[in-house]
Amino acid sequence: MNPREVELTLENERLRGLLATAKVERQRLAAEVQELRAGFLSSRQRIIEHEKALRAADERQREVESQNLELTNLYVAGLRLHATLQREDVLTAIEEIVVNLIGSEQFAVFEVGADGGLMLATSFGVDPAAWRTVPADRGPIGNTVVRGETWIAPAGPDANPIACVPLRLDGRAIGAIAIFRLLGHKPRLDAVDHALFELLSTQAGLALHSSKLQSSLEGSAA
């Protein structure tokens, strides 16, 4: 071989060596990529699972907060209704519950009078003269008393009234609360409001009746 051929042969061997090394390096890198890819996929899967668990925890927290608020509302409303035997104080408690816990500034409380008609007991945000008496056998308010069940307007918060809650005592309705409008920033009735309606329907009538009995007792004693 002439020097040129020797030189080329040596160069060829050097290049073959480099190629072999490059092949080994390529295999090593490919294996590393494979490993990283598997790790990445595993991490991504774990991130997805953790995010899902986080969302579930957030949802659960909201549920617990909502239940807690509902229980607090019911506890406070129950205490307020039965904290007194004075009729005016019971009516004030009903007003405060409807304004501050339900969020309405237009409502009226009716009681069944001696003639069977519905008489206004108290009102808030509406003209009392316009609601002094209401038929006890028709309309949303009268029908609520007849049926003894809470009525929610199908048309939603734009209806008038938007809800009527019976005041029950011993399986019959002795009156009703008519809610005509919610506060401007309150778009709809929530689950907590329905729970308060249920409490008012069973406890407000009882509290009013107890106050009447107390009043009668005081009258008799005098």
Added chain:
Amino acid sequence: MSRKKVLLVDDSATTLMMERMLLKSSPYELLTARDGEEAVRVAVAERPDVILMDVMMPKMNGYDACRQLRSHAETRFTPVIMLTTKGEASNVARGFDSGATDYLTKPIDGPEFLRKVRSHLGDLP
């Protein structure tokens, strides 16, 4: 170390009871007042760390009480959170004009109520 003080001002016994219930497990000393005049008196004497102030109250409403609080050196910088049934922008603006720091609407949303109270007391994690 003395506990932080929260002054609850409302003429509604129902709202006061609700606020007390929500703050029951918090480490704060709770003070109450039933109208604006009493609120100013209690605030100047007790120097609460935050005040929850109803708007519509007898004797002195929440806006006037807030203005009075800002005129006393003892309460000039005390955070006042207005609690209102009227969440319209004009009423909120009126609250800020009278010196309120923040506002909440009724009915009270428990988590939001606690978040704002803690936030103004610097107790949010």
